[in-house]
Amino acid sequence: MSKKLTKTQTNWSTIEQECYAIIQAIDKWDKYLRGHEFILETDHEPLVNLPNKEQLNKRCNRWRLKLAEYRFKVKHIQGKKNNMADYLSRSPVEAAEEDIDERIQYESKFTQTDLSLPSSNNLIPLKITTAITRAQAKLQQQIMATPSNTTTDEKTNELIPQGKAAIDKESISNPLDENPNKIIPFDMDDLRKCQEEDKIVQDIKQDIQSKKNYFIENGILFRTQQLPLPSVPFVPAGRIRADILKIYHDTPGNGAHFGRDKTTRKIQERYYWPTMINDIRNHLDSCLPCAQNNYRRQKLPGKLKPIQPPEGIWKLLSMDFHGPIAPTSKQGNRYIISLTDILSKFVITKAVRDCSASTAVKFLINDVILKYGTPTCILTDNGTHFTAQLMNNLFQHLGVSHLYSTVYHPQTNGQIERFNATMDGKIAALCNERRTNWDEVLQYVTFNYNTSIHATTKQIPFEIMHGRQATLPFDQQDAIISLTQDPEHCQQIKTYMGKLEDEARKNILKSQQ
Template structure:
């Protein structure tokens, strides 16, 4: 009986000699419990022996002589120890039932029991190395097919190579810190390594820097990092799933500053507010030059006709017809009624880019200010509709950060009176330092100052914004297509902003990176894939029997997508697949 234990499990094998050498009778392995993991290594080895003695009692009890081999020499003295712990005393009672001799065996000779006590996930490297032996054989054969490899071999043989040498028949590059296997540019050798170090499950689809470091631990070829960078840039999985860590593309381009007041009006809606007096939304209209704000209560289901009515009541009636209206792509502003209205009035309607609210940043900022004021006053005034005129007055009476003046001053040439200033107007009339200019001149000067302030504000905003953005150019081209006719869309097509687009990278060296994985052939309702090559064969335990499985390289898929498939899945795959199965079976049997 050979036994062994590790920190996670123990294993054993029972063998018998009937004149033809030792032959296995039974195998066993068991995972240690949480309490058993706390045992000392001496106790774990002893526990392994006791467990297997009880497990194979029908074979060992009554035998004239049984020998237990272990790689822990201390166990030989268990039966002769003068003092035992309670646990060891219980084990001694079990040992007395057997005519057992304990013999020491070196750990490297206790092969079977040692393997049974190992964790299978840690032993997978052995399986992988065995499967890669065919690739290593292909690597060695590739030296004769590559001129660079032949030159390196000649330098090594002449003793004139500083960096390269032979190691077990392979060309290696030796540096002060590592030994790297040289990979010639033959077939798919480099491509297979790049896939394993970037696309595989354990590689993690990292960027070029991390992939390059991982690959260079054991492999080398000239301009390796350049190939890694091109390979990673052409990875479709990375392009589709990873978030960009680059600066946003496109520099800030400010809208032109209006030349007169109420020339450009921006519009937006605040929706889903608590219902008050039947209203649940606010229509916001802002003059782009003076920053004058108009607020009108409405509902979430506001129509284009209702929006037009509020526009006339608040803007047109008091300030005239604007030249330009800027808004988002809400249903009110894209309706036939609204388009007809602005066309009849001679207004140019500019719609913001879909899912890009930065186009109308002025309205978005005003929306935020209105919501903040309503939230701050909500606890004192529950009905937001009643305080909406006061909110509008407060915004228009506050200094705008861009113009440096209040919207009221730019509209009227002076500040409007407030409850705290209405009784102090005599102070301004008696001020000898205040210039005596007429209303028109004062207003014109204020507007010019506001325009200059807006220019400086836009320059300042552009400087800050462009720090986190990058200049980007696209090659202009025309798609080679023709219009067959008008298509009536039955469903709403998903819309996204151009900022979400990224260039599709085509690798000229790794052409397979630009090809999408082929779809399955649908036959009789099931997914059928084409077999390119059968790489290996194995037998796996299934209940009381064994199942034969084949390692399949799928056509059009990289090596990392190869899978083990049972023989039953390949029975109807065709004569070519049957021929490949027979070849692998022949290699396996020999």
């Protein structure tokens, strides 16, 4: 690879230009070099000691710190032996562009007490804190160069399917500009029309008497499934299948880029088609945000010492701070405080500005106790924000047992640590290019985690916690609501939730074994 220098870069000193060439090469082949030891040859001898000592030149010293992530040795070669690099430098093939690390990003100067969203007139420059790829930088430059009239609400609504009338109007005005990745909302009438045009559905309807798993209701073909899955509409091949996959995986309100099992269960509870499992797997395998942001898992060697599941819900909670997160959000938030119930796996999260004891106390009172009741025990690490006298006084007044994890052993609090790892990848998948709105998508990720089936308990945390299934934003609902009077409803709910807890406890013990 080779590229031209901008007018500003041509005024740099020789050592800066030579060091910039190294930075560009390593950045381009990062995927091949990271984690491997390699030799870097240069004909500029002052750079031989670049990784070993601090540089007087501030720009080169910043690059030296960036190169500290790699394992390499710098070797000096004579200029007459550096024929290939010299040839490429005289025949550059890429256009000149600025150094990405010297760009500036903009961040709100609003304080914690401000509730309104910041406008573009109240932005101040801030030195960039995260590495941005070259493609992202170009895209960011195009966005900054092109004025946009869209508001924050419109950006959020792009990820949630809008009303059918608005989409129809847009498709009429621009019939040739249809985006294949855009979600077109549909209702049961659209599904009925698609079934009428599908040959497979018509064949099943004609021979419906011999089909044990199918029945017709209001002109729509339904399929019965094994309990606890309900009877759901049959989705014919076509655009609707692709839209369902995008809705229940890509959108923040319905999917938030969670994994295969969670996405499969959500769709199985609402729709059916024969190749659904393979289609979901292929869609997730080809999802770029998931591939870029998800952690890779590998079981650690040795025997585990898991915590026994508690007797009931809200008996044992696990709490932790996560951060600092870079970059700081538009609202000035840098940390996430999260809390999860060990039995139900129900999670509560909140984006905060700091990780002080007062912040943890406010979160416990306002977001946990006043909404869900007082827990029996809370497990935390030995951070000063949890060992402070303010926190101990709160626990003593409420009668809550405060448990501490083993020193220098985060696996004790592994339940919340595992959620933090999952949360990072999902938030990154839903964020904007600059990652400055991560606190806005945090609650979407938490909601989808709570409404998705958990791999350990084989239950949905929201259902164990509330005794009912959550209705997602795009779910099809009946227009007429009927309310039944059942004097034993309260007892039935208690019995039902008791069965869910027992089943979750058995599955936890099975997974631990």
